[in-house]
Amino acid sequence: MSSNFYVSPEQLMQDRAEYARKGIARGRTLVALAYDEGVVFVTENSSRTLYKTSEIYDRIAFAAVGRYNEFEALRVAGIRLADIKGFQYAREDVSGKPLANAYSQALGASFISDTKPFEVELVIAQVGVATSEPTSTRHELFHITYDGSLNDASSYVVIGGDTEPLRSALETSYSPEMDRQAAVRLAVTLLRNNSQRPLAADDLEISGLDATLPRRRFFRLTPSQISPLIG
Amino acid sequence: MQHFSSDSPAIALNVLASGALNHTSSFFDVLHTQAPHALTALTSPEQFGNSSLAKLSVEGTTVLALVFDGGVVIAGDRRGITGHLIARSDMRKVFPADAYSAVAISGAAGPATDLAKLFATELEHYEKVEGHTLSLDGRATKLAAMVRAHLPLTLQGLIVVPLFAGFDPHSSTARIYEYDPVGGKYLATAYAASGSGSLIAKGTLKRVHRATVSEHQAVMTALDALADAAEADSATGGPDQLRNIYPLIAVIDEHGYREYETTQVAPIVAQVFVQREQ
Numbered sequence: 276m277s278s279n280f281y282v283s284p285e286q287l288m289q290d291r292a293e294y295a296r297k298g299i300a301r302g303r304t305l306v307a308l309a310y311d312e313g314v315v316f317v318t319e320n321s322s323r324t325l326y327k328t329s330e331i332y333d334r335i336a337f338a339a340v341g342r343y344n345e346f347e348a349l350r351v352a353g354i355r356l357a358d359i360k361g362f363q364y365a366r367e368d369v370s371g372k373p374l375a376n377a378y379s380q381a382l383g384a385s386f387i388s389d390t391k392p393f394e395v396e397l398v399i400a401q402v403g404v405a406t407s408e409p410t411s412t413r414h415e416l417f418h419i420t421y422d423g424s425l426n427d428a429s430s431y432v433v434i435g436g437d438t439e440p441l442r443s444a445l446e447t448s449y450s451p452e453m454d455r456q457a458a459v460r461l462a463v464t465l466l467r468n469n470s471q472r473p474l475a476a477d478d479l480e481i482s483g484l485d486a487t488l489p490r491r492r493f494f495r496l497t498p499s500q501i502s503p504l505i506g
Numbered sequence: 507m508q509h510f511s512s513d514s515p516a517i518a519l520n521v522l523a524s525g526a527l528n529h530t531s532s533f534f535d536v537l538h539t540q541a542p543h544a545l546t547a548l549t550s551p552e553q554f555g556n557s558s559l560a561k562l563s564v565e566g567t568t569v570l571a572l573v574f575d576g577g578v579v580i581a582g583d584r585r586g587i588t589g590h591l592i593a594r595s596d597m598r599k600v601f602p603a604d605a606y607s608a609v610a611i612s613g614a615a616g617p618a619t620d621l622a623k624l625f626a627t628e629l630e631h632y633e634k635v636e637g638h639t640l641s642l643d644g645r646a647t648k649l650a651a652m653v654r655a656h657l658p659l660t661l662q663g664l665i666v667v668p669l670f671a672g673f674d675p676h677s678s679t680a681r682i683y684e685y686d687p688v689g690g691k692y693l694a695t696a697y698a699a700s701g702s703g704s705l706i707a708k709g710t711l712k713r714v715h716r717a718t719v720s721e722h723q724a725v726m727t728a729l730d731a732l733a734d735a736a737e738a739d740s741a742t743g744g745p746d747q748l749r750n751i752y753p754l755i756a757v758i759d760e761h762g763y764r765e766y767e768t769t770q771v772a773p774i775v776a777q778v779f780v781q782r783e784q
Contacts, residue, residue: 324637326637329634330634331634351635354631354634354635355533355536355540355631358533358536358627358630358631358634359536359537359540359541359544361627362533362537362544362623362624362627363541363544491630
């Protein structure tokens, strides 16, 4: 007969959180910014096939940092959830909040009960329909951490790697009236400063949601589209 | 295994199912395992007994597709019938499946419309999960499997026969696929038609149509063939100038799928009628 050593719940949670945080901090930083007509994700990624960002539904997009195999499973589950809901009801009934809640529940449950917590952090972005309303009320960014904590922002979210310097820089330099080019420039400048690397178009993954597009609003920029934007 | 459920009790998703080797990019398969009640209308085998359901449904159609130089035209009449009655005169029988392909449906309207919607979701789902679109032939094969899955209802009289047309922007080729009620898939050379008036329409297409014509000529031929079908088949509706209802015309070429406005179709119909009087 075997007996386990006693470990206090506080210690257990702390160990798990530390484990997950370490994994996530090893990766590259990803910036999600709301601009006047949409949301843009900018991150360092030299792969042209293994992406960290994805379309989920008409107005919803996904961005993640951490372990690829883990967030890929979460991405596919999110697309399934959205497509099933849209098929059973109507396209406009699919929104970001229930999806963010579902991710939060799944990550929260896994953090407590699985052998190993997910080493991922996610952003679920949703753009509103193009109107004259100000950006702050039109676009939403949901930030979900490895333990299922859920926060929402209407301006920017920084995940992965060393986030603190970028967050404090954005506090002073972010403006919701930026257009897409200004938002991309700002994000790339901050990522360059943070990583101390020159980051050319080939090293960057830039995608997002453009509220002015019809129906499916997700876009992904190719290196040739990125070059003129970042100068 | 973690389950994650949304606000709707009807939907519960398995987060880690996709991490296993039984991973699927098919929305049809996902729906089968995770929300089978949403598919009842399409594939239910037993609950209707042996009575024929055909007399309860809206049917009757001529839909057709023609290859032209640089693309493909896909078109359909607008009439829906229940027995001897005209149930609708503004039915939509042509549906975009994705940016470069479309489905036209004939047979029982309810299941056929559901099939078109499910097929479009299937293609979008695959594209999002895999990161690229299915090949034209892959899309056509998937549609055949969905028609086959509908077989139980076909045997009870609710026949669904689609027509699939698309354009491959990489190879610049347009293709049309025909189906039979049990899921057979056939690549058509220059044209295809389906529905109760299709035999008549095919006669016109066979005589008049060549795959090398221009888009405008192909649209004229499509309207000509539909007019012939409407004259001889009571279940196919002709152009209704009084109420401004015209056949639905869609074109797929290198720029993708687009539909003609009523204001674009009306003058071409007039042109076709002038030609027919000569």
